[in-house]
Amino acid sequence: MIRIACMLLALATLAQSAPLKFAETLREVHAPADAKTVTTDFTFTNRSNKPVTISRYESACSCMKVEISDAKLRYAPGESGTIRAEFDMGNFSGEIDKTIALWVEGDPKDKPSITLTARVHIPVIVNIEPKTLKWSLNGKANPQAIAITMKDTKPVRITKISSSSENFRHELKTIKDGKSYELVVTPLDLSLPALAIFRIETDCALAKHKTQQAFAVVRKPSSSENDHTR
């Protein structure tokens, strides 16, 4: 009796699992710095013994166009297909995950049985480290530096740096022309909270990498920063 119950349970579990088997549900895509769009394919096969219908598919953002091979939605047992995702890179850089939710016939409306992820890696041409310099309120006004490193094969030069606040003094140092720079920042008053946004303009040929931002902040260290006190 127990054996039969276990078998029935196993069969029920199999019936619940996604009948479309994907070669990969996570695709890593490495895009060139100047690419405007990138495309990746998710291939799948119907491994069940029944025809499967894709009832709905949705991209998590308007930046990703999703197409199913030949717009075919019904797949016979053993039949394969491809889901193509085209990602509009906009002004992104770094790493970004974009998901596609896929419902097959019988899935609950709010719970797709398949989620596909395209992990897009977009090269960073102008690397800024750290992005933010921090000083404690009423602390010591020591100068701190932001390293700006150009990751392009061609030289990229800084053409202008502007600050949003007069509460900080800044100075640009060239370490290696077209390759690496240092932005040295010194706060002038640590008695009040303050924030400065530095706009770093470069002669980078790629428009989306041309202007970067860095921050300087004077703030009271919060007791909740390092714990889970709400």
Add this chain to the structure above:
Amino acid sequence: MRTRSQLAIICSISLAAAGLTYLISGPPTRSHLCDPATRKSDEICLSEISDPNGILWVDARSRAAWQKNGLPESILWNLDPAEDMQAFESNNAEKIASARLVIIYCGDENCGISRQVAERIRKLDLGPQVIVLNGGWRALRDAGRVRD
């Protein structure tokens, strides 16, 4: 035979009553449940927020969704390429720096965007703790904080 008939009558009455309830009240509401004991470490349940002061809410959904039914006083920060990522940083840096806690929500527990937005805000390292709301906008709606 009598037992069978009685069982059949009871089942029919139950089914009819269930069907009628469905027709009148609609399908059952599936409200979002968040268990503080089992949620991920970078998440928070709405029920855990005891002090609303100093919280900056970040809506990671589309601009249209945020404008339609985002939490009042929330800021928009999504990963839509049509948006200006640098403007998100510069326009919101001051609010983030002066917040005690930054909580990000997207559509529901399946959307995943809030975790990526959280990572971007954390990288700015402007000071406050940055966490994700378990259940996203759906949890806010179920709690009556926002409306469809």
